[in-house]
């Protein structure tokens with residue numbers, strides 16, 4: 001371009017001067033770009049430019065404002081100078097030049113053109129950052145039609161690129177860390193025909209992908225090379241004969257997310273076993289030339305996601321725990337269920353009895369399970385609902401029989417939960433605990449007369465023992481409630497067994513009390529000995545015909561008649577066998 005056109009007093013010179021002044025006044029601080037900096041925008045012949053920083057959402061963003069020799073008849077161009085966003089962001093050309101929606105020539109009005117170009121640039125950068133933050137939803141909208149969704153059991157905290165196990169079902173594809181993990185999960189969900197587990201790829205992308213997403217194998221390989229060190233070599237180690245499932249993870253400000261892709265076996269390629277001996281470069285080339293890439297959605301089914309969307313801080317502790325639940329009646333079944341919901345990875349259920357119709361109103365199981373053993377039916381329900389749990393066992397027998405056959409189960413358990421509701425069993429378990437004298441905690445749970453008060457007691461070691469809290473007949477040494485006659489135990493007509501006439505809502509309070517104490521003991525928030533009491537309202541107690549004991553009233557807040565929870569001190573009583581043995 002002849003320099004004469006850009007002389008002083010030319011339109012170019014006057015407009016450039018005005019633009020420089022406008023930028024200084026409206027987008028400070030600015031700096032004039034050097035000739036070297038301008039030459040980096042190859043092929044654009046920019047002759048002048050300014051560097052500026054613009055505050056956006058509390059962050060200072062770097063931009064270049066550029067003009068060529070046809071200015072002011074040509075539009076103002078803006079480049080985003082933050083890292084290399086070319087090839088990663090839509091509407092970005094090499095060097096970070098932004099393709100802005102409006103390209104008004106400055107000759108029509110310089111201030112409007114400058115302000116418009118800069119505000120469009122800032123808006124475009126904002127949209128791209130939004131794309132990155134919300135990459136999961138954009139990915140979901142871009143998945144290929146007719147693909148099978150992926151269910152993931154993968155450990156998303158492990159970001160090493162690695163081979164994973166893949167099972168293809170009719171309705172979903174399951175991916176996990178190992179074939180055993182997939183088999184356990186599938187069996188728990190009732191899947192009986194499990195075969196054909198193959199290997200796939202997991203990789204962590206150090207930056208979330210944004211549109212346009214990979215469409216062909218070559219696009220995927222480019223993303224892996226750029227964003228996931230070593231992932232390509234793991235991919236090249238996989239079989240080329242079968243379809244390959246790929247699960248990628250990336251982090252964004254709204255959390256970690258997974259996306260999936262499948263790479264078809266190469267078309268018109270006679271996949272023979274030996275072809276897996278091809279060199280990595282040859283495999284990649286075959287995939288690149290003859291395979292199809294399809295994008296699909298990944299749904300997380302791993303424990304960290306199911307139990308708190310990846311934000312549950314207690315989960316690692318609970319995932320390391322196995323609870324031995326002795327007594328799967330109304331209270332025990334509900335507590336076992338709550339612990340599974342909370343995220344413990346193992347549960348061993350023990351109960352010799354079958355479920356009857358009269359249990360159903362308060363039990364975690366329903367009418368379909370009547371006549372089935374409570375422990376077995378509950379285990380089956382937990383398997384279906386929490387198939388990622390690593391250990392769900394049932395033993396249709398008394399705890400005494402189980403201990404005779406498998407004492408190691410008692411030794412392995414992290415926590416024992418006793419909801420027997422029957423002194424003969426509770427008392428013997430308490431005696432066993434005293435004689436063992438180990439630090440393994442047992443949480444005992446039960447409801448008082450008419451369910452007006454419920455108790456959760458955590459004990460470990462020999463003393464204080466359950467005998468310090470309950471006397472030789474299983475009654476509280478320090479009662480909560482006082483009753484005129486039979487202590488609320490009513491005889492059920494027809495069969496003569498004893499039952500306490502509390503309802504499902506009273507039970508729910510006990511269930512929460514006992515479950516919370518179990519979790520608090522496991523996570524170290526509560527230390528045995530610990531005795532928590534849930535006391536109902538005074539009106540409820542009066543209606544049932546009882547009165548609060550003096551000891552209860554001493555703990556009850558003054559002039560408060562509602563329900564509340566409190567902790568009782570637990571001390572060696574000096575009277576029970578455990579205490580006497582110490583003398």
Ligand SMILES: [Zn+2]
Nearest residue numbers: 468573576579
């Ligand atoms: Zn004692």
